[in-house]
Amino acid sequence: MVKIVDFSVESWMDAYETQCKYNIAETCAASISIDHLRELSEDKSREILDQSKILTYGAIRGSDALRNNLARLYSAKTSHPLPADNILTTPGAIAANYLTAYTLVAPGDHVICHYPTYQSLYDVPKQLGAEVSLWKASPENDWLPSIDELRTLIKPNTKLIVINNPNNPTGAVLKKSFLQQIIDIASEHDITIMCDEVYRPLFHSITPLDPEFPPSILSMGYKKTIATGSMSKAYAMAGIRVGWIASRDPEIIEAIANARHYTTISVSQLDEQVAAFALDPNTIHKLLARNIQLAKMNLEIMDKFVLENDDEVSWVKPLAGTTTFLKFQRNGKPVDSADFCKKLLEKTGVLLVPGDLCFGAEWKGWVRAGFVNHTEIVKEGMDKVSQFVRKNLDDVKLADD
Structure with missing residues (x-):
């Protein structure tokens, strides 16, 4: 039997998400309805759902x-278009990431994973019998890991390098030249790179005009790359449960497609119709503009919160995505982040995610916030957090040494 460890962040959300008044743990851009999606489209005459379509399994x-x-x-801004046949749909990005590991990783393999990040990216390979090395980023280096350290982590049996760009929980970005260095190392050792790009393309603090703007890993010229994504985060539609796996290597796609037969068969035709409508040229630009503007407005709220509480709170300001990592301390010592989050929820109705419980024991005092919910929720919620910090922080336990 596979040993399955607790998926801490999802267990936390499962336990507390329905109890909160201000959900600032949510990692999706504020979700939209089908009616709202129709309003965003430039083609108002086009139907989102073909209700006459027979509900078979559909396109596998x-x-x-x-x-x-x-x-x-x-295929945008690249001289090498990606064929549609190089893409597989999945029930969300979590299934895409799982299938990629399930297909490519075996007992005795070695995997390197960008860290901190979403737990499944490193724990699923462990469950499959691989040795996993965490490639650790640090706030002192603006949440960038060290390229020199990556070189030292490579082993003869290294099968996969896993990165998360933009990053959850930090909101950091691995920029273009940094990605190129990863590719140079991977290509030298014939290692596949998987990039969880679920928060792409929600770039709120770096623009495509920046020469270091990060392209998709698929646009960097290295064949052995895989990108995963979904409609949940940047596209504000977690409820349709549509994700995907894309690769420049058709052999990788065929291998994953064979494994996928055991888990998926196909994704709901109804969900895929909604996703296709959202990603159509008539809709996607307004949808993304809405979500990026929401992120920019709400990031100002977070910035103001940190400035007003700078004796107790620090951060590295995020560049992209929907999340940020905040460090809370009292008299220079990190708080117990789980105790902080539980007491905050009890006193104020605000839900945040404890970093050391959900992203690794070393992140004492760190708390993840998802700041791209509706602006009024974020503003009112962060005002409540400020009040809690001023009135109740002394009641919160300090982290163990």
Whole structure:
């Protein structure tokens, strides 16, 4: 039997998400309805759902409309278009990441994983029998890991390098030249790179005009790359449960497609129709503009919160995505982040995520916030957090040494 450890962040959300008044743990851009999606489209006459369509399994690997739209996005600003056949749809990015590891990783393999990050990216390879090395980033280096350290982590049996760009929980970005260095190392050793790009393309604090703006890993010229994504985070539609796996290497796609038969068969035709409509050229620009503007407005709220509480709170300001990591301390010592979050929820109704419980024991005092919920929720919630810090921080335990 596979040993499955507790998936800490999902267990936390499962336990507390329905109890809060201000959900600032949510990692999706404020979710939209189908009616709202229709309003965002420039083609108001086009139906989102074809209700006459017979509800068979549908296209096994994903609908043509959805995969063609995804291929168009991955082919932008590159001289090498990505074929739609190089994309598989999945029930969310969590399934995409799981299937990639399940297909490519075996007992005795070695995996290197960017860290801190979403727990499944490193724990699933462990469950599959691989040795996993954490490639650790630090706030002192703006949440960038060391390229020199990556070189030292490579082993003869290293099968996969896993990165998360933009990063959850920090909101940091691995920029273009940094990605190129990762590719140079991977290509030298013939190692596959998987990049969880679920928060792409929600870039709120770096623009495509910046020469260091990070392209998708699929646009960097290295064949043995895999990108995973979904409609949940940047596209504000977690409820349709649509994700995908894309790769420049058709052999990788075929191997994952074979494994996928055991888990998925196909993704819901209804969900894929909604996703295809959202990613259509008539809709995607307004949808993303809405979410990026929301992120920018709400980031100002977070920035003001940190400035007003700078004796107790520090951070590295995020560049992209929907999350940020905040460090809370009292008299220079980190608080017990789980105790902080529980007492905060009890006193104020604000939900945050404790860093050391959900992202690694070394992140004492760190708390993840998801700041791209509706602006009024974020503003009112962070005002409550400020009040809690001023009135109740002395009641919070300090982290163990």
